[in-house]
Amino acid sequence: MPENKVNTLITDSPQEAARILLRGGLVIFPTETVYGIGASAFHHSACKRIYDVKKRPMDNPLILHVENITSLRVCALVETEGDLVFQKFSPGPITGIFPKHNQDLFTAGLKTVAVRIPSNPTAREFLEACGVPVAAPSANLSGKPSLTKLEYILEEFSGKVDCILQGEEPRIGIESTVIDFTEDPPVLLRPGFVDQKDLFSVLPNLRILNTLDEIAESPRSPGLKYRHYAPSCKVVLADSLQSAPQSVAQIGFTFFLNSIYQVRVSSNEEYMKFLYSFFVECDRRKIAEAWCEIPKEGRGREALLNRISKAVAK
Ligand code: TXA
Numbered sequence: 001m002p003e004n005k006v007n008t009l010i011t012d013s014p015q016e017a018a019r020i021l022l023r024g025g026l027v028i029f030p031t032e033t034v035y036g037i038g039a040s041a042f043h044h045s046a047c048k049r050i051y052d053v054k055k056r057p058m059d060n061p062l063i064l065h066v067e068n069i070t071s072l073r074v075c076a077l078v079e080t081e082g083d084l085v086f087q088k089f090s091p092g093p094i095t096g097i098f099p100k101h102n103q104d105l106f107t108a109g110l111k112t113v114a115v116r117i118p119s120n121p122t123a124r125e126f127l128e129a130c131g132v133p134v135a136a137p138s139a140n141l142s143g144k145p146s147l148t149k150l151e152y153i154l155e156e157f158s159g160k161v162d163c164i165l166q167g168e169e170p171r172i173g174i175e176s177t178v179i180d181f182t183e184d185p186p187v188l189l190r191p192g193f194v195d196q197k198d199l200f201s202v203l204p205n206l207r208i209l210n211t212l213d214e215i216a217e218s219p220r221s222p223g224l225k226y227r228h229y230a231p232s233c234k235v236v237l238a239d240s241l242q243s244a245p246q247s248v249a250q251i252g253f254t255f256f257l258n259s260i261y262q263v264r265v266s267s268n269e270e271y272m273k274f275l276y277s278f279f280v281e282c283d284r285r286k287i288a289e290a291w292c293e294i295p296k297e298g299r300g301r302e303a304l305l306n307r308i309s310k311a312v313a314k
C-alpha cells in the first residue's frame, strides 16, 4: 500500500504522540541510539504498517520498547542472566531476546521477543504515557542507514507516518547491543555501545559470533542476515586515509584539506555518533565512494567494524 497521503503531526508533546499511538497510529520518536518508528505492540495491523512504510521484509521481527523492568517482565520471561544484564545496563542501549510471556504481543510469528528500555528522556516520557509496549525498528527505509537527526526523519517520513515526536536527539548514533538469552550460554547477536568487555563482567560465558558470515547464517536473528546500514555509494574500510583519492568522502581521525567531504572524529564514541549521518550526507551529495578509517582499539571498535563491514559487503 503506498504511504504518501498521511497527515503527519510534528509535536514535542510525548503525551500527544502517545494518544496517536494508542489510537493505532505510527509515531517516530528519538531514542539514545537512533530514531525508532513505533506502533502499539498490541495493535497488529499498525505493526504491519511499519513494514509497509519501511519496506521491511516480513520475517524481520521488531524490538519492543518499555519504560521499566516491571513492564519488561510483562512481555518476556526474564531469568537470572537477563536480569543481571538489565539491572546493570538498563535503561540504556541494550536489547534482550527472551521467551515471549504475553501471547497478544506482535512478534512477527516468533515465540521469542526482543525488548529494550531506552534511556533517552523523550523516549522515556513517551513510553510512560503510552503504557503499552511499543514495537519499533529503527526509523529508516529497509537497507538504508538508521537515522540519527530530526532533519533526516522529516525528509524521509513526512507524509508517511501519523506523528513525529521531537525531543532529545540520539547521542550514541548506532543501534543497541542485542543479546539472545534464549540460548545457553547467551549469544551476542549485535555489538553496540555496551561492549564485550562490559558484558563479560556480568556474563563471563557470553558467546560471541565472530564473523559477519557466522552472524548472517545464524537462524537466531532473522534481521541480521540482511546486509544493511549502507548508503548507495561504495564503502571502503581503510587502514589509513593517507592514500585516499581526493574524489572520495572520508570519515576518520585524520584531517585532509583536499577531500570533497569529510567528517573528522577524535574518538570511537564520536565515530559511532557520526557514522550514519556521514552515510546519509554521502548519499545527499551523490558521492561515489566513502572511505571509513579503521576505528581505534577499545570501546566502540567491534560495533563500528560490524556496521562498516555490513556497508562494505552490500
Ligand atoms: O537501538 C535500537 O535497537 C533501535 C532503536 C529504535 O531502539 N532499534 C533497532 O531495531 O535497531 P531494528 O529492527 O532495526 O533491529 C532489531 C534487530 C533486528 O536485527 C531483528 O532481526 C532482531 O533485532 N530481532 C528482533 N526481534 C527478534 C527476535 N525475537 N529474535 C531474534 N532477533 C530479533
Ligand code: MG
Residues within 6 Å of the ligand: 137, 138, 146
Ligand atoms: Mg534497523
